[in-house]
Amino acid sequence: MDQHLKGWYTERSPMWPGQAFSLKVDRTLLHKRSKFQDIEIFESTNYGKVLVLDGAIQFTERDEASYQEMITYLPLNAHPNPRKVLVVGGGDGGVARELARHPMVEEVVQCEIDKEVIEACKKHVPSMGCGFSNPKLTLHTGDGAKFLEETQDKFDVIITDASDPEVATQGEEGAEGTKDGPAVSLFNEDYYAKMKGKLAEGGVMCCQGENMWLHADLILKLMNGCRKIFPVVDYAYTYTPTYPGGQIGFILCSVDPATNFKEPVREWDHNKAKEMGLKYYNADIHRAAFVLPTFMKNHLSHTD
Structure with missing residues (x-):
């Protein structure tokens, strides 16, 4: 499906009906179909390379x-000693790159379903794909939910960096529909229960949590499911x-009832963040991420 119109890439989906987002394309670097999904990388005129x-x-x-640093450091800096980390998804390499920066992380295990995404980012977007050169990393390719079920390891932190559970498709006439994406198994209550079973004592997890303006009901459903499983559940x-919508959320859960996600256990101020080469995350941003607008705070107060 060619979504370029007069040199622009336009993203449309029934997951965000009635709106579209466009980026001007300078040149296409890769466009192919893997076993699991359509993969495209292009150079935009104003936002650099795009996957x-x-x-x-x-x-x-x-x-x-703004995404890679937050999905990584929100959970890691809520854990007192995050030595061993599992990443499910994250085929672009961004989370692995950020984990390499964290001074307390000793071991990273990652499972990504589509090896062609990994290779594409390593070749065409080294600013992201460099994460796979993390010497702490052991990489597996396969279904993340199945890997989680079969592994005997326990982890201090589990990060699920997954695409949306539904993705847009278009028929020959351009009529929009939906199909299950490769990450659909990572957006259900059973998956969260599996994650809990693989967390070590005091373990925390963080998952991509959708957009509050577009998917408030889905977020509430996921949060209520997590509340049945974990003693501490929060949204940032x-x-x-x-x-x-210009925004993306994270669902954070802990097996330790004393966990306070809103208050980082390591205080990375502006100078520390700058020293580490970070662009977005710092302790103030960490705290601010949990300050919800009134409508969303009210919405998430509803329980099953």
Whole structure:
């Protein structure tokens, strides 16, 4: 499906009906079909290189730090000693890159379903794909939910960096529909229960948590499911201009009832963040990420 119109890439999906987002294309670097999904990488005129999977923008170089740093450091800096980390998904390499920076992380295990995404990012977007050169990393390719079920290891932190459970498709006449994406198994209550079973004592997990303006009901459903499993569940968000609605959220859970996600256990101020080469995350941003607008705070207060 060619979504370029007069030199622009336009993202449309029934997951965010009635709106679209466009980036001007300088040149296409890769467009292919893997076993699991459509993969496209292009150079945009203003946002650097862009990865698109099944018609949905996954990152742009210009604003990816706001997502990659937050999905990594929100959970890690809520854990007193995050030595061993599991990443499910994250085929672009961004989370692995950030984990390499964290001074307390000793071991990273990652399972990504689509090895062609990994290779594409390593070749065409080294600013992201460099994460796979993390010497702490052991990489597996396969279904993340199945890997989680079969592994005997326990982890201090589990991060699920998955695309949306539904992605856009278009028929020959351009009529929009939906199909299950490769990450659909990572958006259900059973998966969260499996994650809990693989967390070590005091363990925490963080999952991509959708957009509050577009998917408040889905977020509430996921949060209520997590509340049945974990003693501590919270929601945070970050601003990413090239994601639908300009915002994306994170669902964070802990097996330790004393966990306070809102207050980082390590205080990385501006100077520390600058020293580490971070672009977005710091302790103030960590705290602010949990300050919800009134409508969302009210919505998430509803329980089953």
